[in-house]
Amino acid sequence: MRKPVPPHAYFVGSAIFHYLGPAFAVLLFARVDVLGVAWLRNASAAAVFCIWRRPWRVIRRLDSRGRHTLLGLGAVLALMNCCFYAAIDRLPLGTVAAIEFLPVIALAALGARTTRNGLALALAVPGVYLLTDVQLAGEPLGVTLAFANALLFALYIVLGHRVSRQEEGGGIDGLAAAIFVAALVITPVAGWEAIPALSDPVALAAGFGVGVSSSVIPYVCDQLAMARLPRATYALMVSLLPATATVIGIAVLGQVPTALEAAGVALVVAGVAIHRDPREAPEPARLRQPAEAAATAR
Numbered sequence: 051m052r053k054p055v056p057p058h059a060y061f062v063g064s065a066i067f068h069y070l071g072p073a074f075a076v077l078l079f080a081r082v083d084v085l086g087v088a089w090l091r092n093a094s095a096a097a098v099f100c101i102w103r104r105p106w107r108v109i110r111r112l113d114s115r116g117r118h119t120l121l122g123l124g125a126v127l128a129l130m131n132c133c134f135y136a137a138i139d140r141l142p143l144g145t146v147a148a149i150e151f152l153p154v155i156a157l158a159a160l161g162a163r164t165t166r167n168g169l170a171l172a173l174a175v176p177g178v179y180l181l182t183d184v185q186l187a188g189e190p191l192g193v194t195l196a197f198a199n200a201l202l203f204a205l206y207i208v209l210g211h212r213v214s215r216q217e218e219g220g221g222i223d224g225l226a227a228a229i230f231v232a233a234l235v236i237t238p239v240a241g242w243e244a245i246p247a248l249s250d251p252v253a254l255a256a257g258f259g260v261g262v263s264s265s266v267i268p269y270v271c272d273q274l275a276m277a278r279l280p281r282a283t284y285a286l287m288v289s290l291l292p293a294t295a296t297v298i299g300i301a302v303l304g305q306v307p308t309a310l311e312a313a314g315v316a317l318v319v320a321g322v323a324i325h326r327d328p329r330e331a332p333e334p335a336r337l338r339q340p341a342e343a344a345a346t347a348r
Contacts, residue, residue, distance in 0.1 A: 071264025086243035090257025124231025140192030177317025
């Protein structure tokens with residue numbers, strides 16, 4: 051019998067691509083306006099999911115509660131991507147990563163009922179501060195957009211975790227439906243800025259690559275991880291993302307960290323290593339691997 055992939059491995063895949071795609075998007079800003087890149091990301095991801103999962107079928111068979119959850123997740127994804135790209139156009143990627151982390155750690159704190167998990171949070175929070183050296187006075191509009199993105203990212207974790215546990219239309223099928231909704235929501239907001247890119251084959255190819263690396267791969271990995279990890283555990287592991295952003299910044303954008311930022315990476319990694327899964331009882335079998343079952347069903 052094939053041994054299932056550990057959920058933490060899926061998270062690692064998500065963490066790598068979470069900022070790899072945006073780093074490439076920053077390079078694409080020279081050819082396409084910011085919101086146009088956000089539209090290309092959502093539209094290309096939606097095209098992949100439409101071919102792969104036929105999301106409209108999922109939406110049709112859901113009850114009103116499930117449909118509202120998917121509609122909410124789709125709207126959050128669309129607005130989050132717009133705010134995120136507008137923020138990284140004005141602020142360093144690491145700074146946006148730190149701000150994005152702040153409300154997410156609150157979700158982890160809600161589930162940290164042990165001394166060990168409290169210590170993990172105590173290490174992770176100052177680690178992120180040292181890593182990114184957040185300066186709120188540098189770019190007020192950029193900071194505002196980064197905080198809006200952070201709140202939306204926290205909502206994404208809440209709604210995404212809920213979708214991963216839905217018996218009907220959950221997991222990757224639910225994600226596909228949400229991405230389809232996100233493409234519809236973002237089109238009247240940002241589609242007009244992508245019009246010049248439609249005649250630029252290089253921009254279209256780059257936009258497709260950003261969509262796959264930013265929305266398809268990490269969000270699928272998120273669903274596979276969320277289906278088997280408690281929300282508090284997942285939220286704390288998200289504290290690895292600023293460290294990932296630093297590594298991606300070095301590799302793609304040439305942003306070499308200072309000694310304090312390197313110390314921040316060490317603290318964040320230590321916090322995640324110390325953290326222990328807060329589950330006290332095993333989850334029902336129907337919740338342990340719903341997303342994996344959906345992924346292998348077709």
